[in-house]
Amino acid sequence: MLFKDFSHGITCIDTGYLRPGYAAAYLLVEAGEAVFIETGPGRAVPLLLEVLAQKGLAPEAVRAVIVTHVHLDHAGGAAALLSHLPRAQLLVHPRGLPHLLDPTKLQAGAEAVYGQAQFQRLMGSLTAADPHRTRATGDQECFVLQGRVLTLLHTPGHALHHQCVWDAASGGLFSGDAFGLSYPVLAQGGERLILPATTPVQFDLESSHQSLDRLAALSPRELYLTHFGPIPFEGRLTTQLHHLLEQFAVLAEKHRHESGAEGLTEALQQLLCSRFSGSDEAVVDLCRDWLAMDCALNAQGLLAWLRRLDRDG
């Protein structure tokens, strides 16, 4: 699937980052005008514009591009997309704003995590966003699209520059990486596995818990995850994420001085995929394969968090 329509004028677009079913962007349409939420990497921009055209909408119909945070699988294409949308503003958390205006640091950071060759293959090129149409949001700020109120909520934890988009009209929460990741392929008995994203370099345990509670208190009907797609909100998801965050922290503490990032990656993979241990081997292999990259990033993020705690006392 390249894109799929859901209710309330919401379309989920597969940005093609890494593999199909991994990273989404959303188009939200209300009475002939539209907002993009997330953009995927720069390579996804032609696809986003194509979906817009297929909906019969001109580039002028797009009033905003909102990114949940400036990690490149979410916002790498934001500046390039904005340049095609003459009436749109780019709305970003204040701590992410400088990085969209000057992506040099972002690129260096991502190259450090992914390596230079893989960065190019995954992300494509990065450009600077137009400063006249890019602005920082406030917590609880509302963006109104043809009478439909989208509320921006600052939700640190995964990153300090993270915000979510609350669409009260549909009960939809566009949660970026603040309410975990859940891939459609990883489900058992109809229940999808959900896992926290403790990615480097700003992951913080305490604020991750707090943001989860803040978001759960909205009682959303639907979570629109960037990784990947809509899932109905249930209380058990919140409980599961809190619990996994605690387990992740315990494993990080255990492995930091023993086996480092590699051992922690393996431990996280085992913890998450043990859920499928009663299933046949192919399912466990699928889980390990799908979560390999996330577990490696989660391990790095957890260790960076512990180092920061030590440093800051």
Ligand SMILES: [Zn+2]
């Ligand atoms: Zn992220």
